[in-house]
Ligand SMILES: [Zn+2]
C-alpha cells in the first residue's frame with residue numbers, strides 16, 4: 001500500500017478540503033435522541049435497549065451567538081479554539097457532544113448598518129416606512145448575515161450545523177413572546193417614565209451596559225438665580241448653582257440645598273426666578289445635596305438627570321422634558337426651541353452673560369457617557385419605557401450560584417457576578433428601534449389601557465374596543481439572547497412529544513465566553529433559565545428543582561488576546577491582528593496551537609507571530625515524521641513485512657520483554673495522554689498543548705525515531721520479528737499521537753490519519769475515534785530510559801568539551817558504582833547499540849574500577865569517560881598561545897597601572913574600581929592557564 005503524501009506540508013490545501021468534508025458529512029451533528037421511550041422505561045432498561053448511546057453523558061454548549069453584522073476577530077478565534085478543543089476532546093472521550101451555533105439579530109448594530117446604506121443611497125428609513133425597512137434588513141441578513149459562521153466553517157469548528165439558529169427565527173420569537181407575556185402576567189413587567197440613557201443618533205434608549213464613559217475636558221458654569229422677595233419680585237440677592245450642562249436649566253423645576261447648610265439658612269422657604277425662562281421655582285431642602293460640591297446649591301432638572309429625578313419624586317416636583325428624540329430643544333424650551341443641544345448651550349451661556357447672571361466659568365473634566373454603538377454622547381432623558389421588575393429573578397439567579405448549581409472558572413468571577421447582582425436595577429427592555437422583536441402590547445385609543453397577548457388581539461381586553469395599535473418599541477436584543485438556552489431546545493412548546501431535546505440537552509454543560517458579556521448575557525441567561533425552566537418537568541415526570549433549572553452548570557470566562565507587547569488590540573492603536581490573514585499564512589492548526597499553548601484560566605495572551613512560526617515548524621515536523629514512517633512501512637512491505645493498520649491495538653502496548661525503547665515510548669505516550677486529559681479537565685490548555693509538543697518533538701522524534709532506525713534497516717534483515725515489532729509500535733504510537741493531538745490540530749491530524757489507514761478507514765474521521773485515556777504507566781521503562789538518555793547526553797556534552805568533530809566516533813569507558821543496583825548496569829550493557837548510534841561511539845568498555853583521568857562526567861551513580869586524544873598542530877598552537885600570553889600580560893600591566901593610581905581611585909565610582917579589579921584577576925588567571933598549556937606542549 002504505497003502512501004503518497006506530498007513532500008511538503010501545505011496547510012491551505014488540506015484545510016479547505018477537510019473543512020468542507022466535515023460540514024458535508026455532517027460529522028458533528030447530534031440528532032435528537034429518541035428518549036421519549038427512555039423516560040417511561042427508566043434509564044437501565046433504556047440502556048439495555050440501545051446499548052452504548054444511552055450511557056454516554058451529554059456534553060452541550062451554546063456558541064455565544066455572534067452578531068449578524070460581525071466579522072471574525074482574534075477574540076472569536078481564541079474563544080472558538082478553546083471551545084473546539086474541549087468539544088473535540090469530549091466527543092473523542094465518549095460524551096454525547098452537542099455544540100449549537102447561531103447568530104444574534106443585534107438590534108442596534110444591524111439597524112445602524114442598514115440605515116447607513118440607505119442614507120448613502122439618498123433616502124432615510126423614515127421615508128421608507130417601518131415595514132419596507134424591516135424587509136430590507138431581512139434581505140441584508142440573508143446576504144451578509146452569515147459571515148462569521150462561514151469563517152467558523154472554514155476554521156473547522158465542530159458545531160452541529162443542522163441546529164443553526166437565528167434569534168429572530170419563528171420558534172425563538174415564540175419563546176420571546178411567551179416570556180414577555182408570562183412576566184407581564186406575573187406583574188414583573190411594567191411601563192413607566194424614567195430617566196434612561198438616550199442616544200440622539202440611534203434615537204433609542206440604551207442600557208447602562210451599552211454606555212461607555214470617557215473623560216472629556218469641559219466647563220463648570222456658575223449661574224446666579226435671583227432670589228425672590230416676599231412680594232414676588234427680585235430681592236437683589238442671588239443663589240449660585242454650578243452645572244456642566246447649562247442648557248438643561250431650561251427644564252429646572254427647583255434648586256435644592258442641604259437643610260443644615262449654614263450659608264443658606266436664610267433662604268429656607270424662599271423662591272427663585274429661573275433666568276431666561278422667567279419661571280418661579282422653589283428652593284427645596286434635601287439631605288442628598290453635598291455641601292462641599294460646587295456652591296452647595298443644586299439645580300433640579302428631573303427630566304434630564306437620574307438623581308434629580310429621584311429628588312423630584314421625593315418632593316413631588318413636576319418634570320419638564322426640554323429635548324426631543326434627536327437631541328434638539330423642544331417646545332418646552334421657550335426661545336431656544338429647535339436648537340441642537342450644543343447650539344442651545346452656547347446661546348444659553350451667551351444670554352446669561354449678557355444679563356450679568358454668569359458668575360464664573362471653570363475648566364472641568366467630565367466623565368461623559370457615550371453610546372457604545374455610534375459613540376454619540378448620550379443624554380440622560382426622561383422617557384416612557386418598558387421595564388422588568390428584576391429583583392425576584394435576580395434572587396433566584398443568586399441562589400443558583402450560591403448553592404453551587406453553577407460554577408465559575410476562574411472562580412473570581414463569582415464575586416464579580418454577586419457584586420453586580422446585589423446592585424441590580426430594573427432592566428429597561430424597550431428599544432426605540434424597528435429591527436427586533438416587537439413588544440406584544442397594544443394601546444387602546446378608547447380606554448387608553450394596554451392589552452398584552454400571546455396572539456395578536458382584535459379587541460381591547462379592557463373595554464372591547466377594536467381601536468388598537470401595537471406598541472412601536474422592540475425588545476432589547478439581550479432579552480432574546482437571555483432566553484437562548486431554554487428556547488433553542490424547544491421551550492415553551494415542550495410537550496411529551498417534543499421534549500426529547502430538552503430532556504437530553506438542558507441544562508447545558510458549559511458556557512465559554514468573555515468577561516465583557518458577563519452581565520449583558522451570562523447573568524441574564526441565569527435569571528431567565530432559573531425563572532422559566534422550572535416549569536418544565538424532569539424526564540421522569542418529577543418537578544424540576546433549581547439545580548436542574550440553571551441554563552448551564554459551568555461558566556468558563558476566557559482571557560483576552562493582546563498584541564505581542566501585551567497591549568490591548570484596538571483600531572485606534574492600529575495593532576489589531578486579523579486572524580484570517582495569519583491563518584492564510586501559517587494555517588489554522590498553527591494558529592490554534594499558538595493560542596492553546598498560551599491559554600490558561602485568567603491569563604491574557606500576548607499573541608506573538610514568532611510563536612505561530614514555531615508551531616508551523618512543529619506541524620512540519622509531524623508531517624515529516626509521517627513521511628519517514630510511511631516510507632519505512634512501504635519499504636518493509638517490499639521485503640514481505642506487512643504492517644496492517646487495521647490490526648493495530650486501540651492503544652499502543654507491548655509485552656514486558658519488548659526492547660526498552662518500545663516499552664519506554666509507550667509509557668511516555670500514556671503518561672503524556674494522562675497529563676493532557678488532566679490538564680484539559682481544568683482548562684489548562686497551555687499545559688496540555690505543551691505536553692503534547694514535548695512528547696511529539698522530544699520523545700517521539702528526537703529519541704524514539706532515532707533509536708528505532710537501528711531496527712529499520714531493510715538491506716539485510718537480521719531479525720524480521722524485531723523489525724516488524726518496531727514498525728508496529730512506531731505506527732500505533734504515531735496513530736494514537738495523532739488522536740491525542742487532533743483536538744488541537746484537527747486538519748493536519750485528519751490528513752495524516754487518513755493516510756495511515758488509506759482505504760480501510762475505521763471511521764469517517766479521526767474526530768470520531770476514541771481519545772487516549774488516563775492510563776497507568778510503565779514507570780520502570782521510563783526510569784531506565786532516563787538513565788540511557790542521561791548517559792547519551794553526557795557523552796554528547798563531553799564530545800563537545802573535548803572538541804570531537806561532528807562525524808568522528810569515539811571510544812568510551814563506563815563505571816557503575818556499587819550503590820546502584822546491579823541491574824541498572826544492564827540498561828547500558830543491553831543497549832550498547834543505542835548508545836553507539838546516538839552518541840557516535842565506536843567502542844564501549846565497562847570498568848570495574850572508578851574512572852580517573854580527564855573527560856569524565858558522573859550522573860545516576862555512573863561515570864562515563866570519553867577516550868579521545870586531540871591531535872594538535874604543535875607549532876600553530878605554540879604560536880597562538882604565545883600571542884595570547886602577550887595580550888594578557890599587556891592587559892594586566894595596564895590594569896595594575898590604573899589600580900595603582902591614587903588620583904583615579906579617589907575619583908572613580910566604586911563599581912568601576914571593583915570591575916577593574918575583577919577583570920585584572922580574571923586576566924591573571926587566563927594568563928596562568930595559557931602559560932601552563934604552553935609549558936605542556938610537546939617540545940620539538
Ligand atoms: Zn447611538
Ligand SMILES: [Zn+2]
Nearest residue numbers: 444447460463
Ligand atoms: Zn380599551
